[in-house]
């Protein structure tokens with residue numbers, strides 16, 4: 742019997758445009774590979790394969806080319822990860838047809854403001870990435886992406902002094918609006934990435 746998306750662990754990475762999802766993926770994937778895990782990556786874009794092309798280049802020699810795919814949602818990507826994830830699920834099935842030993846698929850998608858969440862059928866575990874440069878009031882706006890994800894990632898901490906963002910306030914608000922954990926990251930300096938990996942490991946791989 743052929744394998745389906747239900748036979749592989751999946752992690753969703755959502756968040757507003759430019760918050761650092763691709764940068765986080767770029768740090769996470771080689772670490773997962775170093776642990777001996779076979780990883781596939783899907784990038785959701787409205788009309789292009791740009792993110793997927795970028796990721797294929799970054800993962801050259803780390804992830805086989807045919808395990809990096811773009812899904813063109815044709816509409817705001819949240820529709821393809823929440824309302825109707827069938828294109829993503831078919832892509833995962835296609836990965837598994839050629840790579841039955843696949844351990845994990847990471848699905849990246851930009852979202853509509855702060856509302857994007859992953860359909861549970863598509864993501865066993867979800868990260869939502871925001872950037873401090875988008876304003877330190879983002880957590881307290883209580884967007885479903887921020888509140889409902891399994892792990893909130895607050896990225897670009899290095900920019901806080903430049904944009905006047907108060908990280909203590911972001912931490913307090915994040916703790917108030919959600920029960921789940923959050924991690925501060927600076928993907929440029931690889932800060933916080935190992936902590937994110939630890940949460941993913943606990944949340945998915947060894948669940």
Ligand SMILES: Nc1nc2c(ncn2[C@@H]2O[C@H](COP(=O)(O)OP(=O)(O)OP(=O)(O)O)[C@@H](O)[C@H]2O)c(=O)[nH]1
Pocket residue numbers: 756757758759760761762763764765792851896897898899900926927928929930
């Ligand atoms: N200073 C700083 N810049 C960062 C950090 N993380 C990412 N960036 C930069 O922010 C920009 C956007 O990062 P991406 O990783 O492409 O963001 P994204 O969320 O994948 O963007 P889309 O795919 O367009 O939605 C790039 O120029 C990154 O180099 C960080 O922690 N600090």
